[in-house]
Amino acid sequence: MSRLHIPTRDEAPANSKPILDIVYQKLGVVPNLYRLIGSSPAALAAFAAFQDGLSKTLDPGNRERIALVVAQINGSDYCLSAHSYLAINFARLSPDEIALNRGGGAKDPKAAALVKFAARVAEQRGHIVDADVLAVRQAGFNDAQIVEIVAQVAVNVFTNYLNEVARTRIDFPVAPSLAPRAQATAAG
Template identity: 30%
Template sequence: MMIDFRMYDESDAPEAARPMLEAAKKRMGFVTTLNGVMAESPELLAGYNALAEQFGRSSLSSAAKHVVLITASVVNGCEYCVAAHSTLALRTRMPDEAVDALRAGKPLQDRALEAVRRLTQTMVERRGWLEEDEIEAFLAAGLTRRHVLDIVLGVGMKTLSNYTNHIAHTPLDPAWQDQEWTREQATP
């Protein structure tokens, strides 16, 4: 038996979540099913939104942010988030071949972005236990210690949404359908 998690909108969500869903609708044009599920816990929704806002302000380039979000979601097997973040990355004109590589768990051509992908993947797989030589290789690719910590922020943000989607079996929004993804599409 699967537990049914309700998807709220700005009109029927718990009172504390309504303003956040209204803001999301203004920003995106719709309330995502993820936000609708998270609204059950206004604190979770607020925490996720706060992390997303801070990650958006982080020192990582726009492309590197997409690399972190897609990579963490691929490693965690979050079909919803891979589709959503692939769509958003493509909207920012990230090259199709880079998005395809990320979705498949394959290396990127760009040296710095590949360093971000590799460190994110290792961080998620090993729950943060990185070796010194892995961090040194990341730094040697022209990135900084601050970038390492900004990746921690992005992974934390994705952990909240990835786990929520796993638990709630969040249905994919129509806006992300063109980038639908399954765990089987990533290389082991």
């Protein structure tokens, strides 16, 4: 059971309803996370604006890769489940790619550099070393994209933490546990 009340769409504050309606139009459902954030119209508006603003440079696959590795690092089962679903159904990532992303890697070298950088930012809480920035730059990411990677990490930390604080009930297919090999990759 959730620690915080998750309002239905009908119970949501009036200022949250237009954003929840947009989410419904996009997904066909309003996930528990959005309804939870909708308890605070200000938080929901800020979250929606942040997400919308970050959808311009990094493609959906890379945004989902970041969400997956950050959720794995933070142990957010809700976000792992939600982003595994979104990665398959909207970003068209394969289950194998999702497992690699959760473990801190990717098949494509540029995507692997992005995931590794996002993981370092999350694990080190931003206290990375010069070599981390150099590696992501050498993979082809410019400074604006690096800023957006960090912003994606930040927005995902928010949802990871909120879902853990609230103990949000998972309303997506539950993400499988990583195989021991993938877990070792994430730790190393």
